[in-house]
Amino acid sequence: MHNTITGFSKLSKSEKIDWIVNTHFSNTEHAKNIIKQYWNSDSKLQQLHDEFIENTITNYYLPFGVAPNFLINGKTFTIPMAIEESSVVAAASKAAKFWFNRGGFKAEVVSTKKVGQVHFNYSGKPETLRQFFETVKPKLISETESITKSMEKRGGGILDIELRDKTKDLERYYQLHVHFETKDAMGANFINSCLEQFAITLKREAENSLEGDLNIIMSILSNYVPECVVRAEVSCSVEKLTGNKGISPKEFAEKFIQAVRIAEVEPYRAVTHNKGIMNGIDAVVLATGNDFRAVEAGVHAYASRQGSYSSLTHAEVDNGIFKFWMEIPLALGTVGGLTSLHPLVKLALQLLGNPSAKELMEIVAVAGLAQNFAALRSLTTTGIQEGHMKMHLMNILNQLEATPHEKEVITTHFKTHTVSHSAVVEAIKELRAKA
Ligand code: MEV
Secondary structure, X not given: OXXXXXXXXXXXXXXXXXXXXXXXXXXXXXXXXXXXXXXXXXXXXXXXXXXXXXXXXXXXXXXXEEEEEEEEOOEXXXXXXXXXXXXXXXXXXXXXXXXXXXXXXXXXXXXXXXXXXXXXXXXXXXXXXXXXXXXXXXXXXXXXXXXXXXXXXXXXXXXXXXXXXXXXOOOOEEEEEEEEEOOOEOOHHHHHHHXXXXXXXXXXXXXXXXXXXXEEEEEEEOXXXXXXXXXXXXXXXXXXXXXXXXXXXHHHHHHHHHHHHHHHHOHHHHHHHHHHHHHHHHHHHHHOOOOHHHHXXXXXXXXXXXXXXXXXXXXXEEOOEEEEEEEEEOXXXXXXXXXXXXXXXXXXXXXXXXXXXXXXXXXXXXXXXXXXXXXXXXXOOOXXXXXXXXXXXXXXXXXXXXXXXXXXXXXXXXXXXXXXXHHHHHHHHHXXXXX
């Protein structure tokens, strides 16, 4: 009961913090200190972050790392990644290096159409609605002119509006299914504004001249973007797949391809396989200020488009050439949203040479493919734990509050020993006993 409050959003930041610590924590000073520890000393920068969302009390840090040496379509990139999982940046860097000397990554945007829908009910005859739609369509377009003007200047806008009869799935249910081109913007605001205007026009015109009741249910973009797709690929002759701890290039190619095939047919494996891809994708999407939830939702829907959840990547050997590729839907922006607001996002985009949305789609897809390559390479050779635990070592040492000297000694020790939580505890105990 003591945890509920009305009018919380109207309190000042310090009043909010007082209420939180007083009602949820026994050690109020300790809680308050942690919250405040993450405030930025630059009050303008802090205010900027405070105003991104409602009820901000502090900042939540994630490491911002970089993976260098990515050769993409002949150009070299250092890719920014925001992620907490210890092995992701290391794995990306390893994969980048591996492919740097084998022709690098090729990436290409296949299509960039986005979709939004006005969902509505109609009680009359489908044919009456169809005729009405044809007469009202020019008005739907013309009444969005003030919204579409600047997007059209940039080469984007509304591509087409279609009336879809969905009454077989749900009684009285119809939709305006609309395609958009949003150029360098992710386009959510643009699309939603157009859709809400369509709904207003549709409703008004229906009241004036349509027989039967038309009721708008909702207007919203779709995060399913199977027509906003990018393809990323690597390839090299099988003999060049060297350096895979104890197995020959041919054996490596075979095991690798079988691992991909397993993910193509087995959903339990496919989910983990694709999760590894998203390790790379989300990290770059987040670093560049894009909406990772939208990307996640769209990607996983795409992974099930054949009716069963499957691998996003594919691999084959054709005429002695090993090929590994992925097609993935990505709705990304390099203008609008956080891209011009968040200083680190701006820096991330600068680091990438201020890419267009299409170029960013290519870079992000490559980060995903690289991540999957690194994961499968480890899984089919040494196993994943060797690399993971090495990277996790620092987390364990921090949990044990190791000093810089202890960290140095212990990391040197584990260069030649297998890392496990208990082995690290043992090693630090011994070291401390000696001291
Ligand atoms: C861990 O975050 C990701 C992996 O499990 C991906 C995979 O299994 O392919 C290593």
